[in-house]
Amino acid sequence: MSDLLLMLSAIAVPVVSGIAVGLIKMNAKAQKALVLSACALTAVITGVNAAADTGASHVVLSVVGPLELTLCTDGVSKIFSIIAVVMWLLAAVFSQSYMRHESKDTHPRYYAFLLVSLGMTLGMDFAGDMITAYLFYELITLTTFPLVLHSMRPEAIRAAKKYLFYSVAGGFMALFGIFFCYNNCSTLAFTAGGSLLPQGGTGIMLVAVFVAILGFGAKAGSYPLHGWLPTAHPEAPAPASALLSGVIAKAGVLAIIRIVFYVVGADLIAGTWVQYAWTGVALLTVFMGSMMAYREKLFKKRLAYSTVSQISYVLLGLSLLNFGGVTGALLHVIFHAVIKCGLFLVAGAIICKTGLTNIDDYTGIGKRMPVTLWCFTICSLALIGIPPLSGFVSKWYLASASLAEYPGALGWICVAVLLVSALLTAGYLLPVTVRGFFPGNDYKTGERCEADAYMLVPLIILAVAAALLGIFIPDQLRSLVYAIAGAVAL
């Protein structure tokens, strides 16, 4: 019972404090104290919940028949919830400085939805069955929508509407899949390896699973519903973009993990056209995202395209369905969250301090904000996958797993796409570093404008984590990832 209480309070604390921030008039100090303490408290509760090892499923509310609200903490929940609370805490700290350059009367709205969306994300992480997960999936969309909308400029409004439309459309595609799962599985509650009925493996079920993967892929920025991501993520304030790209987009990944590995089971789609098509879609998105990022000039938009590409690394790993693939995917979920949050926060620091958004203007930025750019460089190297930084570890798993899963040409195509994409990643991230630190002789150094402590502390933490997590990954985390992959992979 105590774990149910922990899960409920982890969801309730940010929601209640978010509503309080939004509705009660308070001065800036009280607001800051409330936001930070709510995030910290949620982090502590989530940590305690992850440490308490029960894994029992609790029905909170039974609506009708199989429709019920269940919460449960299993390995996947632990990983995703820990990522969420850590990133939210860092983003909230960063916001304290970043939001100073935004108009004061937008603060309550921003912090309110920031906190409420944390509650919804944790709800998604703790969901114990597919319907509950779907509920929180939709609620995440609705509560993050105002974050994209934040500036209320016409472009932001258009972007936010696009986000809403794509997400809701994806949601209904997913619902189609969930619905067939309900008919062909013994239960919609999550069970490792799935609960497909013996007679459930029909052709229409395969179609339904594929439709669900594409539908949930909307949030993960996967082809063909990726169009909103590069438009919407950069429109939010930088700390919110960091969360959108680093954590919230992973809600799509989580939903796909849940439906494929915990409801229908990997057996159903192994070796069928669904697996090949899924791999194909993931490869296409990886390549396309990197390509678009390489061509993009606006810094935050470039990072958003990079997110499209990187999250499809995760989906590629999942589509392999084997131990290495799932391990690599889960590790990449963690590493990409850390790295992408770091990168977006760097973008936020630069935009906040200098007002520059276009990469061509970043010449000499390293002279003005050296610590920030060092953090950027470390995160970039980790994302490219330079050994022994974190990105290398996950990509190594992904590449070797694809060779193991597809012995023929397809395996080599996977590896080739991964390598080309890594090269493109280097191509779109490193020029910022190079030109930032080495502006050339004729460059006149601008004044120094290093970010302040509220920005630097989260940045440095993320950069250090991005560098070290690859080799010094905590044992509990590693065994957790192995346990999950061992339980669900083929």
Added chain:
Amino acid sequence: MERVFLLLPVLIPVLGGITVYFIPKLKNRLANTVALCAVVLASVAAWFLILSGEREPFVILEMINGLRLELSLDGLGSFFLGLISVLWIIALIYAFGYMKNHEHLRMYFSFYVISYGVTCGIALAGNMLTLFFFYEMLTLVTIPLVIQPMTKLAKRAARKYMYFSVGGSAFAFFGLVCLIVCASSPDFVPGGAISAQTYEKYKELLDAVYVFTFLGFGVKGVVFPMCMWLPSATVAPTPTTALLHAVAVVKSGVFTIIRLTHYSYGAKILSGTPIQTWLILLVVFTILYGSSMALRETHFKRRLAYSTIANLSYILFGVLLFTQQGLVAGLLHFLFHSVIKIGAFFCAGNIITSTGREYTTQYKGAGRYMPVSFICFGICGLSLMGLPYFAGFVSKWQLCVAASAQGSAAAYIGIAVLLISALLTAVYMLSIVINAFMPCREEDKKDFEKMRRTDVRMLFGAVVPSVCAALFGFFSSYAVSIITECVKGVF
């Protein structure tokens, strides 16, 4: 229990409505009190009948050859009666607020109350003849409610409504005659009153008659292509569109079709026939048509009317599956859609009255000036599109479950269309709310600032149904068990 009590829910509103008509022009307060008393009394009588479990029919009039007008109350009738008896009170209170500055009040309220009695008659009808009688009466007594603004447009809409409705009844009249001849019992029988032998004997005739009657009653049940009158009829005052064109009149059409299908013909003889497939495809097309037209339409109330067309066909889709699950799911949507749509229309009425603007594109920024109505509308929208555990989600989920259990190709097409339609619903409902909370144009700002405050009674009308639209889903297991109890014996 005296059988004659069955007359009360019909007679009280009719007499009350006539009294209202003759109250002198200046005594508005008295007229309102009489109207409210009549409606509340009739509702009390209705609930008294429902709870006391009256089952013996009451014969009003015996004509030749067993033709008779009779009232009785079975499960399905109780369901419909219970629903309208609650909604009519809320709607009347809303109407007092809405109509206070309008003209022709006596005529309007008198017919508003009378139509309650007639709708109760539909719910209480014990055989097809009685049902047909009240069905025709409903057309006649609701015409003044459409025509009330007395503009050219309103007159044209009322005429259109009348032509469609009377034309439809002419179709249905064949069915009536045929049923009287072929049915083994003149009364409604759960599970159908046509025996398998009779059906075999007159197969072609009975099939054709079913289709014609379905389409005839489909005028009020707004099946494509007989649904065209509904969007035009939105020129009527909002209390009419909200109560009659989202609940009473259109749901009477659906109710009549349920009576025809499950209490006269019987699902056993119809299921698996080509007419089932074709009619399912027709209602599925209607869903798609209604939702797409709603998306295209920018007139606020017409958009909601198109949405009603789509949602009524959700119910008919459930009914036409010819399974218990399907009928229960259909009736669940019957209940939930009534609550959601009446709420949405009331919010729309508030918004249109306060802003004086009728097109959805004109509300940019208005949300800040009338947050309650827009938020309530948003809740109704979320419920209608199917946010998990809200009312609309549960009923659509049940419809999908029933469709896939039935398992025909047409049912699978229905599932896909249901989801596409849900997406369209999300767009056409939520876009209004989102736009309302965007920053507003300078020239609009002045208009919005001098807006009238919304009448308290109108706010009440907006808030109560939308809260229900959010919460009913969580308690739908009760609704499902009650409805299952109501249709016991049909299968």
